[in-house]
Amino acid sequence: IYGRGPLEKEIKEYIQLNGLTHIVELHANSSMLPIFAKTKIFVSTQLLENFPSMSMVEAMSTENAIIALNVGQTNLFVKDTENGFLVEESPTLLAQAVAKCISNQELLKKMQIRGAQIVENNHTIDKFLNDLENFWKKILLNG
Numbered sequence: 236i237y238g239r240g241p242l243e244k245e246i247k248e249y250i251q252l253n254g255l256t257h258i259v260e261l262h263a264n265s266s267m268l269p270i271f272a273k274t275k276i277f278v279s280t281q282l283l284e285n286f287p288s289m290s291m292v293e294a295m296s297t298e299n300a301i302i303a304l305n306v307g308q309t310n311l312f313v314k315d316t317e318n319g320f321l322v323e324e325s326p327t328l329l330a331q332a333v334a335k336c337i338s339n340q341e342l343l344k345k346m347q348i349r350g351a352q353i354v355e356n357n358h359t360i361d362k363f364l365n366d367l368e369n370f371w372k373k374i375l376l377n378g
Contacts, residue, residue, distance in 0.1 A: 236259060236260070236261050236262070237262045237263075237264055237267060237270060238262075238264070238267075238290075239263045246261070247261065267293055268293055268296075268297060271294045271296075271297040272297045274294075274297075274299055275298075275299060275336070275343065275347065276299055276300050276301075276302060276333060276336050276343075277290070277294035277295075277299040277300070277302070278329065278333065279302070279303040280304060280329070281306060281309075282304065282306060282324065283306055283307060284306060284307030284308065284309070285303050285306065285308075285309040285312065285313070286307060286308040286309050286311050288312075291303070291312065291313075292354055292358055295318065295350035295351060295354045296354040296355070296358075297351070298347040298348065298351045299350065300318065300319045300320075300336055300343055300346035300347050300350060301318060301320070301346075301350060302319055302320045302322065302329060302332045302333060302336070303319065303320075304321075304322060304324050304329075305321040305322060305323055306324075312353075314349075316342070316346070317346065317349050318346050318350035319346055319350065320332040320335065320336075
């Protein structure tokens with residue numbers, strides 16, 4: 236498990252109490268890009284919202300297929316079977332989506348490539364600066 240957050244202490248205790256220390260590793264990385272470059276699938280279990288998620292953007296940019304809960308506006312970013320899977324809140328459905336990625340390498344590769352294309356086309360510094368410029372123009376002109 237990578238990252239830090241308000242549940243870190245509880246997660247550590249859960250791992251300890253359930254004898255999972257030999258299976259589950261905790262890492263606090265400031266930059267996930269080197270980690271994502273070594274993986275193929277990014278699973279998000281966010282219960283409220285995934286959009287916009289910098290982790291998800293970074294994972295997609297390094298050709299990770301996304302498996303995410305269908306919450307909030309996640310569907311604006313993850314297109315089911317196009318760049319990942321959107322699933323309802325269920326450990327079984329999450330596991331089935333991971334299994335589909337593992338068993339269907341052709342679909343996995345398609346979703347990985349499409350995810351990277353989505354990031355490349357929609358999340359560039361030029362697009363960000365253009366959107367920011369347009370935002371300020373609207374404010375100043377309608378001010």
